[in-house]
Amino acid sequence: MTVCYFGNYQKDYPRNDVLISGLKQNNCHVLECQTRARGIKKYLSLYQQHKKIKNKYDVLIVGFAGHSLVWFAKLISNKPIIFDAFVSLYLTNVADRGVCSPQSLKAKYYYFLDWLSCVLADKILLDTQAQIDYFIERYKIDKNKFIRVFVGANNKIFYPDSKFNPRPDRGQNSKFVIHWHGYLVPFYGFATILEAAKILSRQDKSVKFRFITRFNNKSEHFRNQAKSLANVEFLAEVDKKDLAKYINQADCCLGVFGANKKAELVIPNKIVEALACRKPVITAKHQAPAELFNHQENIIFIEPANAQALADAILALKNNSELRTKIATNGYQLYLSQLTPKILGRQLNNILTTL
Incomplete structure (x- = not known):
């Protein structure tokens, strides 16, 4: 199995790091098609990178946060598109952070991106069933599209380290x-x-x-x-x-x-x-x-x-x-x-x- 991991994702963000390294640990060949460029340069870079590998992979995964790139992946690839949605843009930016009013054009744009990316993807990854239920209800997406993949942590970085652990037998008044x-x-x-x-x-x-x-x-x-x-x-x-x-x-x-x-x-x-x-x-x-x-x-x-x-x-x-x-x-x-x-x-x- 060869996967094209596609998008403007941060390589060191835990979600992307865990899934990419996890696929590699299971003998999956991962071809990264990634840029941190913005605007039109983002699309040009991804197009040029993808052109070199378009016949060399089986499945394309749009990494988090690639809500604005699913349509582009669908346009340039004829392989199954997996979208790691991970979070809702509307829920994050409007309902939680309040960066704009729910009635604003910006809020409607976030909602549209959530909906469009899920409609175009063949499968959608989310980290909890609770989020899956939210997407199904809010965006009316086919429930069979969703796959739950929990969050993880890189065990090469996060592991019990006795050099730093506090002593379990210290007194009640210890820090x-x-x-x-x-x-x-x-x-x-x-x-x-x-x-x-x-x-x-x-x-x-x-x-x-x-x-x-x-x-x-x-x-x-x-x-x-x-x-x-x-x-x-x-x-x-x-x-x-x-x-x-x-x-x-x-x-x-x-x-x-x-x-x-x-x-x-x-x-x-x-x-x-x-x-x-x-x-x-x-x-x-x-x-x-x-x-x-x-x-x-x-x-x-x-x-x-x-x-x-x-x-x-x-x-x-x-x-x-x-x-x-x-x-x-x-x-x-x-x-x-x-x-x-x-x-x-x-x-x-x-x-x-x-x-």
């Missing part, structure tokens, strides 16, 4: 580090995390929060709010290897805590990256994560947008090393059995061979 990383977008519910930090600054001074994010106007707003909190540390975003180091230094990692539609439908990369490092994870209970995880077996679920519930869950893990170890171990085993690049690549490769 207990909570880790979170990501951009400050609404569905992550970062305000809930910061409020939980404020609660715990009064209840248990040994609990420390480390946040890794892009330093911009959004993060400055939260950094200013946290100036009075001695238990909070903000770090500027780092590369993936350093990120894995910081995850390994932590006692517990946090997922997402928003209460909006996007929070209900996705499983963020940060959760799987923490599992891959054998860390216990706390996240809001929503439809999507419930497809993979069970409360107090391989994750801790709490009510969305509830800072007190988050603070209580953190203390429960801090004060119960057996529960902490159980959640971390079971989460890691789940990762090894379902979410490594090789496992996900095998699943995708098996589907491709039937087309």
Whole structure:
């Protein structure tokens, strides 16, 4: 099986990295037809690259985020087109981030791109059944087009590293580090995390929060709010290897805590990256994560947008090393059995061979 991986995707974005490396690990030959150019140069570059390989592959995958390129792939290729939608542009930009009004032309453009790319593709990849149901209902797409492929994490980067792991037998008053990383977008519910930090600054001074994010106007707003909190540390975003180091230094990692539609439908990369490092994870209970995880077996679920519930869950893990170890171990085993690049690549490769 030879695949053309096509688009203006970021090669190091976890979704693309995991699927490409996973396919290669399953003896699938991957020909990358990729550019980061914009405007007309993007199409010219992709056309020229594709022309050299157009008779050398069996299936074309439009990588994330290629919503605006599915029509072009369909135009220049006569092979089956697989579209890794991964997220809805409308849901992300309009419903979650509010970059424009739902009645605006821009919102209608996002909606149109979601719909058109799915109509033109032969198969569509999404990471949860919850998202698949959303696309079917909102865009009236044939349910048989969709394939669920969970998010994964690169196990060459994210893995348990004893050099950095905190000692499990240290005392109750030792520093207990909570880790979170990501951009400050609404569905992550970062305000809930910061409020939980404020609660715990009064209840248990040994609990420390480390946040890794892009330093911009959004993060400055939260950094200013946290100036009075001695238990909070903000770090500027780092590369993936350093990120894995910081995850390994932590006692517990946090997922997402928003209460909006996007929070209900996705499983963020940060959760799987923490599992891959054998860390216990706390996240809001929503439809999507419930497809993979069970409360107090391989994750801790709490009510969305509830800072007190988050603070209580953190203390429960801090004060119960057996529960902490159980959640971390079971989460890691789940990762090894379902979410490594090789496992996900095998699943995708098996589907491709039937087309």
